[in-house]
Amino acid sequence: xxxxxxxxxxxxxxxxxxxxxxxxxxxxxxxxxxxxxxxxxxxxxxxxxxxxxxxxxxxxxxxxxxxxxxxxxxxxxxxxxxxxx
Amino acid sequence: xxxxxxxxxxxxxxxxxxxxxxxxxxxxxxxxxxxxxxxxxxxxxxxxxxxxxxxxxxxxxxxxxxxxxxxxxxxxxxxxxxxx
Numbered sequence: 001x002x003x004x005x006x007x008x009x010x011x012x013x014x015x016x017x018x019x020x021x022x023x024x025x026x027x028x029x030x031x032x033x034x035x036x037x038x039x040x041x042x043x044x045x046x047x048x049x050x051x052x053x054x055x056x057x058x059x060x061x062x063x064x065x066x067x068x069x070x071x072x073x074x075x076x077x078x079x080x081x082x083x084x085x
Numbered sequence: 086x087x088x089x090x091x092x093x094x095x096x097x098x099x100x101x102x103x104x105x106x107x108x109x110x111x112x113x114x115x116x117x118x119x120x121x122x123x124x125x126x127x128x129x130x131x132x133x134x135x136x137x138x139x140x141x142x143x144x145x146x147x148x149x150x151x152x153x154x155x156x157x158x159x160x161x162x163x164x165x166x167x168x169x
Contacts, residue, residue, distance in 0.1 A: 069093050
């Protein structure tokens with residue numbers, strides 16, 4: 001359980017740092033691609049909070065994975081949008 | 086319904102990985118490689134979650150997070166390297 005929470009914390013921090021990097025890239029370039037990546041990783045970061053707060057059983061709740069699915073869809077939109085322009 | 090969401094997560098994360106790695110192969114932009122590897126890790130995490138749900142007797146709760154941690158670590162390595 002402790003190792004599980006530790007890894008959730010690592011993931012949350014990793015997603016948070018990635019969000020910051022992509023946000024910085026967006027500020028520098030004003031490229032929508034980076035803004036969408038920053039948004040997606042921000043969603044993934046926030047998604048870890050209920051997993052940490054609600055405990056092990058929450059990991060099997062579908063609604064939490066809808067939030068994660070949203071992040072992946074944002075990434076897909078970013079890639080398709082970039083390829084079109 | 087929940088299984089459908091988990092399956093969609095797996096498919097979309099694998100699709101993200103494929104598109105990013107394809108973009109890297111075409112353009113050679115390193116950030117696409119690291120992002121692609123990250124989403125491969127997240128995709129594998131989602132697939133292991135599906136296995137965990139299907140076969141709860143196999144203890145995967147913690148171990149299924151390992152590919153995600155590796156993927157995110159690779160992404161951060163690439164982001165730090167690119168920012169220099």
